[in-house]
Amino acid sequence: MALRVVSVLKRRLGGPGQKLLRSGNLLSATQHRWEKMPSSVGFPVTSRRSFSKTALIVDVDHNLGIATMKMNNPPVNSLSLELLTNFVIDLEKLENEKRCRGLIITSASPKIFSAGLDITEMYGKSSAHYAEFWKAVQELWLKLYMSNMVVIAAINGSSPAGGCLISLAGDYRIMADNPKYTIGLNETLLGIVAPFWFKDTLVNTIGNRASEHALQLGLLFSPTDALRVGIVDQVVPEDKVQDTALNVMSRWLSIPDHARQLTKTMMRKPTVDRLLKQREADIKNFVSFISRDSIQKSLHMYMKHLKERKE
Numbered sequence: 001m002a003l004r005v006v007s008v009l010k011r012r013l014g015g016p017g018q019k020l021l022r023s024g025n026l027l028s029a030t031q032h033r034w035e036k037m038p039s040s041v042g043f044p045v046t047s048r049r050s051f052s053k054t055a056l057i058v059d060v061d062h063n064l065g066i067a068t069m070k071m072n073n074p075p076v077n078s079l080s081l082e083l084l085t086n087f088v089i090d091l092e093k094l095e096n097e098k099r100c101r102g103l104i105i106t107s108a109s110p111k112i113f114s115a116g117l118d119i120t121e122m123y124g125k126s127s128a129h130y131a132e133f134w135k136a137v138q139e140l141w142l143k144l145y146m147s148n149m150v151v152i153a154a155i156n157g158s159s160p161a162g163g164c165l166i167s168l169a170g171d172y173r174i175m176a177d178n179p180k181y182t183i184g185l186n187e188t189l190l191g192i193v194a195p196f197w198f199k200d201t202l203v204n205t206i207g208n209r210a211s212e213h214a215l216q217l218g219l220l221f222s223p224t225d226a227l228r229v230g231i232v233d234q235v236v237p238e239d240k241v242q243d244t245a246l247n248v249m250s251r252w253l254s255i256p257d258h259a260r261q262l263t264k265t266m267m268r269k270p271t272v273d274r275l276l277k278q279r280e281a282d283i284k285n286f287v288s289f290i291s292r293d294s295i296q297k298s299l300h301m302y303m304k305h306l307k308e309r310k311e
């Protein structure tokens with residue numbers, strides 16, 4: 001794997017980049033955060049450090065400066081409070097790893113990237129629980145959307161609602177070319193409403209008209225349609241998703257970090273500030289909305305429908 005990525009990096013970085021590789025330093029000339037790598041052996045043997053918790057497997061390749069985070073919450077990677085909390089903790093850790101410049105988010109479960117927010121966290125619970133849950137959802141989005149790392153979603157399965165939001169919060173999305181997989185913000189199908197910051201994230205990605213259409217109808221797009229509308233940036237054969245993510249990552253990492261990060265902040269900060277200004281109000285809104293009898297009933301019926309589909 002390391003060798004393959006090095007050859008991709010060599011191709012991508014061209015002349016000056018090859019010099020950097022030969023000298024053992026993959027960083028762009030303006031960035032010196034990574035440690036010097038030994039030049040005598042070419043590219044050093046990959047050193048990996050993994051930390052894994054319930055529902056998340058994180059693998060950090062220090063030499064490449066790339067972390068891979070696999071959601072691992074079978075059967076469908078629903079975003080439970082526990083997964084959200086661990087996600088945020090691990091993101092903070094990675095953000096503080098000086099040499100970690102890129103993050104690939106993917107799924108350890110075949111066929112499902114993430115089924116979105118864990119619906120069981122949103123019904124039959126106390127207001128305090130809903131508030132805690134929603135705060136965790138906000139926190140994850142804030143951290144991901146403003147990450148200093150290059151974040152690439154390697155979407156190797158279906159990705160409805162909250163799963164789609166995680167992908168949209170990244171910088172680039174690659175989806176497996178399987179017509180059985182779908183992606184989109186389908187909240188209206190559950191009788192609930194995507195909050196304004198889910199909507200803003202979609203609008204920033206595919207524009208206002210396409211978002212209005214997608215959100216009102218709760219559209220779940222096939223990979224081909226998701227590419228057409230711009231929800232994903234690339235659709236590739238299923239077995240090429242991870243390699244493509246590494247390839248794309250090398251391109252993004254060839255840009256000086258500070259310039260890329262400042263540009264990202266310039267583009268995204270107004271959207272993030274909108275939530276930050278009214279974070280508490282947004283939590284209150286969520287709690288009062290989700291606690292309504294009619295909404296509780298809708299969620300209950302939706303879960304029932306999911307279970308009955310199998311029978």
Ligand SMILES: CCCCC/C=C/C(=O)SCCNC(=O)CCNC(=O)[C@H](O)C(C)(C)COP(=O)(O)OP(=O)(O)OC[C@H]1O[C@@H](n2cnc3c(N)ncnc32)[C@H](O)[C@@H]1OP(=O)(O)O
Pocket residue numbers: 075076078112114115116117118119120158160161162163186187190192193194195286289290303306307310
């Ligand atoms: C103001 C409010 C705003 C809130 C914003 C909300 C955002 C969200 O993310 S809401 C969640 C939206 N998610 C969905 O609509 C997806 C629902 N799930 C599916 O469509 C499918 O499960 C699938 C395509 C993701 C996978 O299909 P399949 O492989 O056939 O697996 P099953 O449907 O049999 O599911 C297995 C198992 O998992 C349970 N489950 C599925 N999704 C969720 C979920 N989001 N939360 C909790 N549990 C989920 C499903 O009920 C099955 O359970 P068992 O029957 O007990 O095995």
